[in-house]
Amino acid sequence: MSTTAEHQPWSPPRTASARRTWSAVALGAAWWQLAALGVLYVVCVRTATGQRHENRLHTLALENRGSETGWLRTAFDLVDRLQPHHLVLGVAVVGLVGVVRGRLGAAVRGVVVAAGTLGVTELLKLVLLERPDLLEHSSSANSLPSGHTSAVLGLALGLLVAGPRWLRAPLALAGAAAAGAMGAFVIADGWHRVSDVLASALVGSIVLCLVQVLPHRGERRRGALVRLSLVVPAAAAAALVVVYAGDASLTTSYLLAGTVVALTVLAASLALPREVARRG
Numbered sequence: 422m423s424t425t426a427e428h429q430p431w432s433p434p435r436t437a438s439a440r441r442t443w444s445a446v447a448l449g450a451a452w453w454q455l456a457a458l459g460v461l462y463v464v465c466v467r468t469a470t471g472q473r474h475e476n477r478l479h480t481l482a483l484e485n486r487g488s489e490t491g492w493l494r495t496a497f498d499l500v501d502r503l504q505p506h507h508l509v510l511g512v513a514v515v516g517l518v519g520v521v522r523g524r525l526g527a528a529v530r531g532v533v534v535a536a537g538t539l540g541v542t543e544l545l546k547l548v549l550l551e552r553p554d555l556l557e558h559s560s561s562a563n564s565l566p567s568g569h570t571s572a573v574l575g576l577a578l579g580l581l582v583a584g585p586r587w588l589r590a591p592l593a594l595a596g597a598a599a600a601g602a603m604g605a606f607v608i609a610d611g612w613h614r615v616s617d618v619l620a621s622a623l624v625g626s627i628v629l630c631l632v633q634v635l636p637h638r639g640e641r642r643r644g645a646l647v648r649l650s651l652v653v654p655a656a657a658a659a660a661l662v663v664v665y666a667g668d669a670s671l672t673t674s675y676l677l678a679g680t681v682v683a684l685t686v687l688a689a690s691l692a693l694p695r696e697v698a699r700r701g
Contacts, residue, residue, distance in 0.1 A: 526636065547563075
C-alpha cells in the first residue's frame with residue numbers, strides 16, 4: 422500500500438537552482454555585514470572623532486575598574502579566570518552535541534561557527550586591522566573585535582547550529598544571556614571599547630551566514646537570513662548613535678552593546694534552517 426503524501430517526511434528542494442539561490446543569499450548577507458563592519462571600523466577607529474568618543478568611555482571604565490561588589494564582583498572574577506582551554510572544551514562540546522544526535526553535518530557546521538567566529542576575530546584584531554595614533558596619549562594597540570565576546574558568542578551560535586530544533590529556544594535564551602553579559606563585562610571592566618563588542622556581533626553573524634553555504638538538509642528560510650543580516654548592523658548602528666552622539670553614560674553604553682550581542686543570538690536562532698525528518 423502506498424504511503425500518502427501527508428505521512429511522507431518533508432524534503433527541501435535539491436535542485437541546482439535552489440542551492441545556488443540559497444548560496445547567493447547567504448553570501449550576500451555575509452558581504453553586506455562585512456561592509457557594515459568596515460564602516461564601523463573606519464568611523465570608530467580610523468577617525469579622531471571616533472577615537473575621542475571611544476576613549477571617553479574607556480577611560481571611565483578604567484577609572485571604575487575593581488569597584489564592583491557582591492555577585493557582580495564574583496562574576497567578574499570568574500570571567501578573569503577564563504583560559505584558552507575552556508574555549509577548546511566548549512568547541513568540543515558543540516561538536517559532541519551534533520555527533521550524539523547522529524547529525525555529523527550539524528556537528529561540523531556547529532564547530533566551524535564556534536571556532537570560526539573567534540578565528541576571524543583574532544585574524545582581524547591581530548593581523549589585518551590596526552589602530553592609528555590620531556590623538557595625544559592614544560593607545561596604538563588594536564582591540565577590535567573583542568576576542569572574549571566572540572568566543573562566547575561563537576559557542577552560543579555553534580550550539581544553536583548543532584543542537585536539536587526543539588532546544589533552540591532555551592539555547593537561544595541562555596546563549597543570548599551569556600554572550601550579552603560577556604559583551605557588557607569587557608566594556609565595564611575596561612578590557613574593550615564599545616565598537617569592539619559591536620564588531621564581534623557582526624563577525625558572529627557573518628560567520629553564521631557563510632556557514633549556511635555548506636551542504637545540509639533543512640528547510641531553508643531566505644527571508645529570515647536576510648532579516649538577520651539587516652537586524653545586526655542596524656542594531657549596532659543604533660547603539661553607536663546613542664552611545665557616542667548622545668554622550669551616554671558608561672552603564673548605558675555597556676548595556677546597549679551587550680544587548681546587541683544578545684540580539685544577534687536571538688535573531689540567529691530564527692534564521693537557521695529547520696531540520697527535516699529522516700527517511701526510513
